[in-house]
Amino acid sequence: MHKLFVKDVEHVAWLAKLTLTPAEVRKFQKQLVKVLDYIGQLDKVNTANIKPTSQTTGLENVFREDRINPQEMLTFNDYFTVKQIIKKNE
Amino acid sequence: MNDLPLTIAETQEGLKKKKFSAVELVDAYLARIKKFDKEINAFITVSEETAYNQAKKTNHQLPLYGVTVAHKDLFLTKGVRTTAGSKVLQNYIPPYSATVVDRLEKAGCMMIGKTNCDAWGHGASGENSDFGSTKNPWNKKFSSGGSSSGSAVSIASNMSLVATGTDTGGSCRQPANFCSVVGFKPTYGAIPRYGVIATASSLDCVGNITHCVEDSERLFNIAKGGDNHDSNVKDGEYKSHVSRLKIGVPQEYFVRGMDREVEKKVFEAINVFEKAGLEIVKVSLPHTKYAISAYYIINPAEISSNLGRYDGIRYGGDRKNFRDEAKRRIMLGTYVLSAGYYEAYYLKAMKVRSVLIQDFDEVFKKVDALISPVSPTPPFKIGQKINDPLAMYLMDIFTVSANLAGIPALVLPFGFNKNGLPLGFQLMGPRFGENTLFYLGKLFERLSDYKPQIAKL
Numbered sequence: 001m002h003k004l005f006v007k008d009v010e011h012v013a014w015l016a017k018l019t020l021t022p023a024e025v026r027k028f029q030k031q032l033v034k035v036l037d038y039i040g041q042l043d044k045v046n047t048a049n050i051k052p053t054s055q056t057t058g059l060e061n062v063f064r065e066d067r068i069n070p071q072e073m074l075t076f077n078d079y080f081t082v083k084q085i086i087k088k089n090e
Numbered sequence: 091m092n093d094l095p096l097t098i099a100e101t102q103e104g105l106k107k108k109k110f111s112a113v114e115l116v117d118a119y120l121a122r123i124k125k126f127d128k129e130i131n132a133f134i135t136v137s138e139e140t141a142y143n144q145a146k147k148t149n150h151q152l153p154l155y156g157v158t159v160a161h162k163d164l165f166l167t168k169g170v171r172t173t174a175g176s177k178v179l180q181n182y183i184p185p186y187s188a189t190v191v192d193r194l195e196k197a198g199c200m201m202i203g204k205t206n207c208d209a210w211g212h213g214a215s216g217e218n219s220d221f222g223s224t225k226n227p228w229n230k231k232f233s234s235g236g237s238s239s240g241s242a243v244s245i246a247s248n249m250s251l252v253a254t255g256t257d258t259g260g261s262c263r264q265p266a267n268f269c270s271v272v273g274f275k276p277t278y279g280a281i282p283r284y285g286v287i288a289t290a291s292s293l294d295c296v297g298n299i300t301h302c303v304e305d306s307e308r309l310f311n312i313a314k315g316g317d318n319h320d321s322n323v324k325d326g327e328y329k330s331h332v333s334r335l336k337i338g339v340p341q342e343y344f345v346r347g348m349d350r351e352v353e354k355k356v357f358e359a360i361n362v363f364e365k366a367g368l369e370i371v372k373v374s375l376p377h378t379k380y381a382i383s384a385y386y387i388i389n390p391a392e393i394s395s396n397l398g399r400y401d402g403i404r405y406g407g408d409r410k411n412f413r414d415e416a417k418r419r420i421m422l423g424t425y426v427l428s429a430g431y432y433e434a435y436y437l438k439a440m441k442v443r444s445v446l447i448q449d450f451d452e453v454f455k456k457v458d459a460l461i462s463p464v465s466p467t468p469p470f471k472i473g474q475k476i477n478d479p480l481a482m483y484l485m486d487i488f489t490v491s492a493n494l495a496g497i498p499a500l501v502l503p504f505g506f507n508k509n510g511l512p513l514g515f516q517l518m519g520p521r522f523g524e525n526t527l528f529y530l531g532k533l534f535e536r537l538s539d540y541k542p543q544i545a546k547l
Contacts (some may be wrong), residue, residue, distance in 0.1 A: 009421065016394060016424045017401075017409050018417055032422060034480045039383040039435070045442050052440030053447060054292050055322070056278045056496025057521060062321035 004033050091118040094248055096301045096542040098157055098308055101251060105156045112145040112156045112200065119158050119202050123249045126547045130225040132243040134163050136203040137170045144200040152198030153312060160250035162241050163204040164211060165191050166285040174287045175219040176209040178400050178411040188285025189317040190254060190296050197312045202250050205240025210397065210416055211258055211289035213237050214485040216265070217476050218415040225472070226268060227545035228511055232469040235265030241299045242269040248544045252309055253299045258289040259385055260489025262297035263501040263516060267464035270503040270512035270543060272531070273299050274306040276314065277326060277521045278496030284319035290392035293493040301542035303500065303531035310524065326522035331458065331529045337363055338373035338457035343488055348466040355513040356463050359504055362537050363461070371457055375449040378491060380442050385490040386483050387426050387439035394423025418479060443494050450495045454520040459530055461517055463488050464501050468511040492518050500527040502534060
């Protein structure tokens with residue numbers, strides 16, 4: 001069995017800024033242990049000298065030309081101009 | 091209008107011959123939605139006004155003239171609420187549209203609405219939607235599959251002509267399979283994902299769900315290609331298919347414990363191809379059994395990162411609005427990425443991913459495509475697996491490998507089981523091998539005398 005205790009679930013929830021009730025903590029602890037037990041089978045795959053893959057089509061460092069688009073520039077004394085939304089007499 | 095056309099070709103021919111107008115098509119689909127959607131819950135939002143506006147603008151010079159489309163509610167649609175199936179975004183109205191939404195609109199499509207889905211694309215049953223489960227139109231007690239549940243159901247029940255979906259681990263293919271329609275997942279990076287709410291970024295693909303392979307191909311041809319907004323798009327060199335095609339049957343996709351009727355039907359499909367003179371070869375993808383484990387490390391890891399942005403400050407509700415499945419995946423992902431576990435889980439999974447890719451690369455030196463089941467079982471009952479996350483994850487066993495390897499896959503409907511529930515099979519190809527898949531799909535439709543079928547509601 002995978003060792004994932006109630007306090008671990010609480011800690012992970014805290015890291016991820018999730019608020020759980022005590023009942024949820026108990027439920028998720030049971031469910032997550034089952035999943036972690038299952039995915040632990042990856043230990044059986046020999047991955048010595050294997051490089052990790054995160055991008056499957058071989059792209060790396062995709063850049064575009066650094067050109068200024070006049071439509072995206074600040075338009076008035078370094079401010080964006082937008083339509084007036086507050087009426088004058090308010 | 092009594093008989094709605096079921097393919098793009100029929101639709102455009104009917105329009106050309108003035109059997110009906112684009113506005114009348116919208117009328118007819120909206121009428122069906124009004125009449126039946128309460129029971130099956132395929133739509134989260136119906137965009138009547140947009141549909142009519144676009145119906146007035148569509149014209150016969152456009153490639154998708156008069157095509158009614160339903161978008162999965164993960165696709166941003168300017169001015170039309172987009173929820174991702176989650177209460178976090180229940181009031182979110184996007185200021186811009188996804189590239190794919192724009193491209194389909196410019197090509198002549200009319201958007202009928204936004205379809206229900208498992209929240210954030212997490213699930214294989216439609217039950218994780220915060221807006222209620224989508225029901226299988228062939229039997230409402232059964233799951234529609236997921237996560238593009240509403241997209242598949244809207245096609246199977248004739249509430250739209252075509253639909254978009256996303257496919258991170260089978261989310262277009264499995265619901266298509268459960269609803270007896272065509273489901274397609276392209277090569278990773280073939281279609282821009284700009285404006286599509288992210289599930290797991292190294293796996294996410296924009297796919298589609300249709301009544302026939304030709305329609306799927308037409309949508310793909312409009313949707314594909316770079317947009318300068320998604321830097322993972324690769325304008326790949328699409329392989330043109332060779333004359334003597336070889337189809338591989340990966341033995342690891344026929345496992346003990348899988349449903350007998352599902353298995354039998356795939357072999358029936360193999361026979362259809364064999365009789366037509368295609369060479370069928372037994373092949374092996376030896377690491378298949380590890381795909382689910384690698385997937386359920388990489389997928390939650392990327393989810394925990396992608397859902398980190400929902401803090402309720404800039405837009406959307408706060409993190410209290412996440413429901414069980416999102417919470418589980420955020421926690422699982424946070425855990426496998428945390429100090430001390432990163433190498434044992436995440437790094438290990440990325441290495442196993444490389445091994446799985448090597449399996450496919452080897453096999454595609456010998457064959458042009460692979461044939462397999464889509465799901466180990468036919469549709470299961472709503473409620474049957476929802477309290478057992480691991481059992482639900484295992485439903486993805488035959489679909490996740492294509493996402494891990496970034497290869498395209500096409501799912502075709504093929505008959506029904508003894509309980510009247512849909513069956514079908516999956517074709518997988520090498521990266522940028524879409525042309526071969528569409529060719530084989532259309533060939534199969536011809537050979538099996540395929541006719542699109544609508545579920546009786």
